Amino acid sequence: MKGTYVRVAGTSRHTEEYMLKELILEGQNRYFDSEPCQGVEVTDDDIEKLCRDMKEIALKNTLDDSEKRAVCDVTRNVLLTWGVLKEENGKLIPTNAYALLTGQQRRQPVIQCAVFKGTTRAWFVDRREFDGPIQNQVEAAFQYVLEKINMGMRIKGIYRQDIYELPVGSVRELIANAAAHRSYLEPGNIQVALFDDRLEVTAPGMLLNTVSIRKMMEGYSKLRNPAVASAFAYMKIIEKWGTGIPRILRECREYGLPEPKLIDFDGDFRVNMYRKDENAEGSISAQTTQSPTQTVLDHVNREPKLTESDREILKVIFQNPNLTQKNIAMELGWTVDRVKYYLNKLKKSDVVRRVGSSHKGHWEILIETEGLNGIGFTMPSPE
Secondary structure, three states: OOOOEEEEOOEEEEOOHHHHHHHHHHHOOOOHHHOEOOOOOOOHHHHHHHHHHHHHHHHHOOOOHHHHHHOOOOOHHHHHHHOOEEEEOOEEEEEHHHHHHHOOOOOOOOEEEEEEOOOOOOOEEEEEEEOOOHHHHHHHHHHHHHHHOOEEEEEEOOEEEEEEOOOHHHHHHHHHHHHHHOOOOOOOOEEEEEOOOEEEEEEEOOOOOOOOHHHHHOOOOOOOOHHHHHHHHHOOOOOOOOOHHHHHHHHHHHOOOOOOEEEEEOOEEEEEEEOOOOOOOOOOHHHOOOOHHHHHHHHHHOOOOOOHHHHHHHHHHHHOOOOOHHHHHHHHOOOHHHHHHHHHHHHHOOOEEEEOOOOOOEEEEOOOHHHHHHHOOOOOOOO
16 A cells, blocks of 8 residues: 555545644644744734734623623733744744634635434535634524524513523534634534434544543543634633533533434544434423424423532522622632533523622522422521
8 A cells, every 4th residue: 555544433544635734743743723824914903903802702701790800901922822923033923823713714614504304414404604713603603503493481570581402502612612623724614514303513624643532521632723722712712621522411411412422434523412302202292292492491391400510509509699600619619610501500490590780699599498408408497
């Protein structure tokens, strides 16, 4: 045999040119996104605009007021540290990460989104393509999925509460991870496909050396695009490197969905997030002829099932309802983002609500006293 071959999915295949380039970079401990981008010029005004845009996104994705105040400015020195810019002979050079974040890559990738009828790609129902800076593509693709999946509602007093059929944090994480970890040497595009039974997110690029699906499920990560990942982490598009897949698995489990499937095939990486099986024994849909939206509505109207993490947060709130999200995180030894996730979940389930501002308000537990029996503490008796 002549040429270079790699092992993919248990078979040997001839190495494509882009694969060989990536293998060479990996062997030299270099990264494509940190390499100088040919044909792209950068000015002081360009740098300032990118820094402003990134901070604006970071503030938009930060919910807590105290955390908003902690969002620092991005400077050219920060971009140099990340690898978004390089300095050669006293001149600033844009890297491929800079081109991707500003939509100037010579072959700027896009995210392709589609809805298919049934469980195969035989029939299109709808399709869209999102271009521009990759961080904008992620948000646009995420909003596309939200528009297409089922959503129920719940009325609490005069307020309407929307409940999606899939955990939206995990949907966003899947798309963001695909953009942060895909191979940008491969000419293909990220594909986000919605079928009757699943959401399918496919990213170009085989898994890097030492990375396996088993390790990923346990939280192992090896950065393919560290400059892009640093920028995404600052903008709160991804939280922490390596935590995405375990969090997605946990959220789907808590949502009552089948476990997502991770697939490494033919040089690409795919994650399938499954929708509720309407024919499964004991499922809500198997016992009713209602529409999918009504099914979701019935599901959320049931008594909320509290996880161990839910109970820990409720216990802290019960003991001191005046705590902020940051205070709760300190009490539990969690990250603030993790506290936000569970509080948002509890608020959507009408278990708790925040009264007043994020700093001077307080938390109220909305479920009946009897509903707290499994939390590990008892409500005080009236004197």
